[in-house]
Amino acid sequence: MNERAGEPRGTPGYRYDEQHDAPPARQVSDVAVERFEHIFEVDPKLMTVHVAQQLFPNWDTLRIAAGRGDHLEWMHRHWAGTVLSGQELLDEIERESS
Amino acid sequence: MTAQLTDRVLDELIAALGKDYVLTSKTARMNRARVPAPFPVHRWRERVPDLVVMPATTDEVATVVRIANEHRIPIVPRDGGTGLTDGAVPERRGIVVDVKRMNDIKEIDLENRTCTVGPGINMLKLNEVLAKHGLIYPDDPASYPCSLVGGRIGTSGWSLVGSRYGHTRDLVLSFEIVLPTGRVIRVGDGGGRKVSKSSSGYQLKHLFMGHQGTLGIATEATLKLYPKPEAEFSPFWAFADFDSAYACVGRLARAGVATFAGAVLFDEWKVDYLRRDDEAYIPQPEDVRALVCAVCYGNSDEVRAGGKRLMRIARDAGARYLGDEISQGDWAARHDRYATPLHGRTADGQVAPMSWHCEDAAIAYTDLATVRTAWHDIVAGLRNKHPVFDDWGMFFYTSADTGVDYLTEIDVGIWEQELDDASWAAWVDAKREIAAVALRHGGSISACHGSCREGEVDLVPEELGGGYDVMLAVKRSLDPNNIMNPGKYGLQRAYEDQP
Ligand SMILES: Cc1cc2nc3c(=O)[nH]c(=O)nc-3n(C[C@H](O)[C@H](O)[C@H](O)COP(=O)(O)OP(=O)(O)OC[C@H]3O[C@@H](n4cnc5c(N)ncnc54)[C@H](O)[C@@H]3O)c2cc1C
Numbered sequence: 001m002n003e004r005a006g007e008p009r010g011t012p013g014y015r016y017d018e019q020h021d022a023p024p025a026r027q028v029s030d031v032a033v034e035r036f037e038h039i040f041e042v043d044p045k046l047m048t049v050h051v052a053q054q055l056f057p058n059w060d061t062l063r064i065a066a067g068r069g070d071h072l073e074w075m076h077r078h079w080a081g082t083v084l085s086g087q088e089l090l091d092e093i094e095r096e097s098s
Numbered sequence: 099m100t101a102q103l104t105d106r107v108l109d110e111l112i113a114a115l116g117k118d119y120v121l122t123s124k125t126a127r128m129n130r131a132r133v134p135a136p137f138p139v140h141r142w143r144e145r146v147p148d149l150v151v152m153p154a155t156t157d158e159v160a161t162v163v164r165i166a167n168e169h170r171i172p173i174v175p176r177d178g179g180t181g182l183t184d185g186a187v188p189e190r191r192g193i194v195v196d197v198k199r200m201n202d203i204k205e206i207d208l209e210n211r212t213c214t215v216g217p218g219i220n221m222l223k224l225n226e227v228l229a230k231h232g233l234i235y236p237d238d239p240a241s242y243p244c245s246l247v248g249g250r251i252g253t254s255g256w257s258l259v260g261s262r263y264g265h266t267r268d269l270v271l272s273f274e275i276v277l278p279t280g281r282v283i284r285v286g287d288g289g290g291r292k293v294s295k296s297s298s299g300y301q302l303k304h305l306f307m308g309h310q311g312t313l314g315i316a317t318e319a320t321l322k323l324y325p326k327p328e329a330e331f332s333p334f335w336a337f338a339d340f341d342s343a344y345a346c347v348g349r350l351a352r353a354g355v356a357t358f359a360g361a362v363l364f365d366e367w368k369v370d371y372l373r374r375d376d377e378a379y380i381p382q383p384e385d386v387r388a389l390v391c392a393v394c395y396g397n398s399d400e401v402r403a404g405g406k407r408l409m410r411i412a413r414d415a416g417a418r419y420l421g422d423e424i425s426q427g428d429w430a431a432r433h434d435r436y437a438t439p440l441h442g443r444t445a446d447g448q449v450a451p452m453s454w455h456c457e458d459a460a461i462a463y464t465d466l467a468t469v470r471t472a473w474h475d476i477v478a479g480l481r482n483k484h485p486v487f488d489d490w491g492m493f494f495y496t497s498a499d500t501g502v503d504y505l506t507e508i509d510v511g512i513w514e515q516e517l518d519d520a521s522w523a524a525w526v527d528a529k530r531e532i533a534a535v536a537l538r539h540g541g542s543i544s545a546c547h548g549s550c551r552e553g554e555v556d557l558v559p560e561e562l563g564g565g566y567d568v569m570l571a572v573k574r575s576l577d578p579n580n581i582m583n584p585g586k587y588g589l590q591r592a593y594e595d596q597p
């Protein structure tokens with residue numbers, strides 16, 4: 001609840017209005033759009049009949065995407081000391097065969 | 099409460115466990131009525147248990163079982179509640195024995211590389227402790243963060259890295275189990291707690307693995323431990339068609355690489371599904387039609403050498419490496435498939451809330467391609483009649499280090515809230531057909547979850563033949579009053595000719 005003077009108590013929403021202005025969507029496929037780099041979203045046109053969309057501040061979208069990244073990093077560390085790079089091995093194979 | 103649970107029973111349970119651990123509230127009971135596998139939610143009430151107990155020791159479990167046996171009350175073991183074949187669903191109500199409080203680590207034996215734990219512990223939590231000793235318990239279902247050791251025993255679980263480390267049946271050395279009469283025994287490969295190979299007597303460990311709580315309640319398990327891997331390697335490759343990917347996965351699995359922990363083949367339907375919602379696949383070019391991934395774990399030098407061999411095999415098979423970011427990110431995500439987007443598409447492409455159902459079977463490599471087309475046809479027929487279903491594609495995971503058989507799964511999105519009796523009946527028929535295809539191709543109805551759900555369960559006697567009669571005889575002799583998870587696997591037949 002927002003307690004600042006001059007603002008109605010209990011107004012829903014977030015502190016900074018500009019957080020509600022998402023960057024413009026770029027259509028990346030028939031069914032997906034991209035607003036932030038590497039963060040894809042289902043095309044809002046496909047979410048008009050059976051599901052309601054929530055209002056999301058930008059920082060929350062970024063937080064969720066970053067949280068997912070952290071989780072995957074954690075999972076790697078949990079399972080093994082290091083993760084080998086396939087590209088490095090592939091380069092080695094190419095070098096050896098040329 | 100139903101008639102079967104009298105005040106006297108309640109008093110006896112409270113005297114045994116204390117009143118804090120005999121739960122009768124609506125929330126405690128409703129929450130243990132279902133598992134994640136979709137079902138017609140308007141029938142939720144039919145499966146709500148009469149009460150829930152949360153014992154803390156083997157003695158307490160044995161006392162609860164004795165009380166249930168004496169009063170002929172159904173009793174259902176429940177652990178993480180993530181089992182997808184309804185094993186932990188109290189179909190005949192009665193008492194749910196939730197073993198989550200029994201989550202202690204009783205011993206870590208560094209010399210013999212074992213640990214002994216309660217059935218309520220989760221593998222992820224256990225591995226956080228074992229990591230301090232440089233060890234790991236590598237039972238790795240796609241429900242790794244939320245399924246628990248007792249449920250792994252109850253289902254005879256399948257592990258993503260089982261091609262290297264074995265599955266639950268290999269990783270659990272021995273365990274203690276409370277039989278349906280309340281007697282406590284220990285089963286293993288022979289009698290010892292820390293023995294991995296014995297020739298003494300019947301191999302009872304396997305009998306009490308995967309019985310879906312119909313033969314007793316595991317209360318302690320001794321597990322086999324490995325060094326925590328120094329290195330992980332998880333390349334993902336793209337293919338222009340299914341056949342090339344299928345040929346490649348076979349070659350990878352047959353290559354005899356010692357650190358090879360598994361390979362997965364994704365078909366065109368799966369790639370189409372991922373293109374809707376998955377950040378790794380949305381931007382992939384159109385010519386990506388099928389995928390393969392492989393994974394290796396072990397000592398760095400060995401993983402490196404084995405990994406290089408696998409990269410060479412894939413390159414020679416025409417694979418296109420998808421890069422480190424996708425490879426590493428997607429593999430890490432496989433340990434936790436609760437992240438599967440819980441929505442699907444209606445026929446006109448609109449997003450609808452859907453739950454995930456996975457139908458699985460064990461199929462030999464040479465039969466995968468034909469099973470695949472037959473299964474997709476079944477799901478297409480279903481979706482035509484009932485648009486609450488959505489085909490989310492198929493995965494094929496190696497089960498062994500030789501590439502003999504694959505956990506073959508078709509994922510189906512189900513709009514659970516819209517399921518009515520007619521669409522549910524159609525789904526049950528489809529499940530039966532899916533299982534029949536697996537049997538026609540010499541497979542087993544399930545590699546992973548079990549086969550006690552409506553539909554496929556009808557075909558278990560056909561799959562096991564005379565072995566099913568042995569199941570009936572074992573059930574009747576160990577559980578004379580049919581109290582232990584009654585209704586599962588059609589085992590009520592064991593009692594039908596009784597007076
Ligand atoms: C997202 C997701 C991914 C999954 N991926 C996999 C996978 O890769 N591999 C796989 O094998 N499974 C998988 N599963 C299914 C499920 O996680 C497994 O079947 C798991 O072994 C169930 O464990 P649980 O602790 O949740 O058991 P529960 O669901 O509580 O119980 C499972 C069965 O075991 C019985 N049982 C429970 N505790 C005991 C006990 N102490 N003694 C005897 N019987 C008991 C129950 O009565 C029931 O029949 C997945 C499920 C989900 C939701």
